[in-house]
Amino acid sequence: MAVTIRDVAKAAGVSTAAVSKVLHGRGNSVRVSDVRAGQIREIAEQLNYRPNVLARNLRTQRTHTVGLIFENFGSFAAGPLYYMHLLEGVGSVLFKNHYRLTILPELLHDDILGSLGDGQLEGVVWCKLTRDAQTLQLIHDCPIPIVAMNAPAPAEPTDAVFVACDNASGIRLAVEHLAKLGHRKIAFAHEIQELTSPDCLERRDAFHASAKELMGQEPNPADVLAWDWHLPEFAGWWKSDPGYTAIICWSERTAGTLINRATEAGLKLPEDLSIVGFDSTAYCETTTPRLTSVSQPISEMARYATNTLLNLIQGKRPENFSLTFPCGLDVRDSTTSPPKTGPLGPVSSE
Amino acid sequence: MAVTIRDVAKAAGVSTAAVSKVLHGRGNSVRVSDVRAGQIREIAEQLNYRPNVLARNLRTQRTHTVGLIFENFGSFAAGPLYYMHLLEGVGSVLFKNHYRLTILPELLHDDILGSLGDGQLEGVVWCKLTRDAQTLQLIHDCPIPIVAMNAPAPAEPTDAVFVACDNASGIRLAVEHLAKLGHRKIAFAHEIQELTSPDCLERRDAFHASAKELMGQEPNPADVLAWDWHLPEFAGWWKSDPGYTAIICWSERTAGTLINRATEAGLKLPEDLSIVGFDSTAYCETTTPRLTSVSQPISEMARYATNTLLNLIQGKRPENFSLTFPCGLDVRDSTTSPPKTGPLGPVSSE
């Protein structure tokens, strides 16, 4: 059907080795004169020859393809821009290095090993890898390198590299910011279905720790709002509000929804209530008021993860098997001093 | 290195054909008794055999892989949720059919043919395919089926299938909605760099046509706002405003940014200014006020496009080589009657 290297070789009156050498630069011990090379190139052009990459991949045992696993592909379109940045970061590094990117479906554990061991992928970026025994076993059995994104490294070192952001310090920045503004009672919010996310849990725990350390706020179940935001429950909570003046949200999206509920309930933002989000993408610029948010260098993390993966594929041992990126805080317009000044009075925000 | 089918065959004392038949169900004329089959399966399990998909793909000339081309991968992370829905729609259909999804980088025209003709892809979903002669030639030369998303079909039929939304009727719905509310002077907004998007141009032209038809508003350059939204130019425009009471935006993102600029300029929305967006994703629920928006069934379109592509791959001729999906209008809170009632007075919105 298609034109093969043999067709070209026959038409040019040379061996396939010569064609392979001239057209693709392969084969060390193959030497071709300039004249012949020119002829071969010309014939190939005439015949409109296109190399079959499948054959090459089989022979060389390389595919220049990397896989990407999202933890919840089915529902990620509803999510914020986190995934877009992730995809952009991974893709840009791969494409720059002439690699291909394959999106993998959510797979059953048994199928994953088959997918990762079928020779089609040289490595995989795995988002939000969990830390259970089954997964650790899988990492051990996996024949290709794995880099985990936004997954905390397990206690015992594994073959996989873990890239994450420092949730604790990020949340601490948020609490510190609010404390400086004069807030004395802060809540933490997440959507009800996010209970299973390791990131969410880490941030919640960090919130309790930071609130206690910086403001003496003892951990209290009422500090954590876990709602189905599609219901207008905010107004109810706010009425029974035991004095909260600020809310830190586990994600950008939660913060966006909270802004809406609060506005609908008649609150004036940020004067009545300060809100902090987590992720700081372009989305934060589009809310009203613009959202103060902990920033996680998603794109940078993705780039680092991907570069590390490419190094692993080349057999280079990484410097670190676990890297945590620091978080920042992008102060925008959704945070200000609390309405009722506390015992210390409002603190000027430099 | 890895365990091959030959290793299994040798260990089980049978031919590779038998192993292939038992483990993968391949080969019509190959018959294996149940006893042998059991032995083979056992041996394969013991040896931890995993078939090499590269070899299979080469032999069968099939890869069960489809490519996806974005028109601007490098910057799409800044965009709205459009891409997420697109990716979700394409991916879900592919995965359900046990296909793989490969994201392709932006390529030079010469490289594209190489990429699409190297045997690795069985078909491609191509977003925002342009209509220039070079691209039409490429469609003609492409050895695998193409389905174009959000691309208007060219005049002369091609081998590619075109899936788009009905921009004109969508914009008409928006104008109609505003006209019914009593608006008599409407502007159209897009970001300055979007001038090259076919969708954007189509929507602009449809705006002029609908505004003239439904409200007698003669096309006027001042009706179109083309701004760099990062600059706070809205206030200036508003002051020199010749009486506009509503703005239709070419995209969701433009609308979101406009809401912010207007709010910052001290306008009360939607009382002072009605705003309509285009795309109606979850994002519209997060703005304040929630964004009234023309809805384009992105996910559905992507699913249709992908199913059509899978049919093309199987050699089935599609019923239509061009399908336009109707748009709807999701009325939310960003549109209401204009502040100054026109000659007819406000019309109740049913």
Add this chain to the structure above:
DNA sequence: CAACGTTGATAAATCCGTTAATCGGATCAA
């Protein structure tokens, strides 16, 4: 002149799973 290096090029093995062709033997109908 023998030894040796270099250039130009090829044949054939290899990657690994698939499949058409074939084969011995048993069964069965005519």
Add this chain to the structure above:
DNA sequence: TTGATCCGATTAACGGATTTATCAACGTTG
């Protein structure tokens, strides 16, 4: 008894590019 059919299984040829081993011819050098 002959011929046809089916069962169980194997052999060997693919698919298309890469690569090792090998070779002829020619020039150089001591």
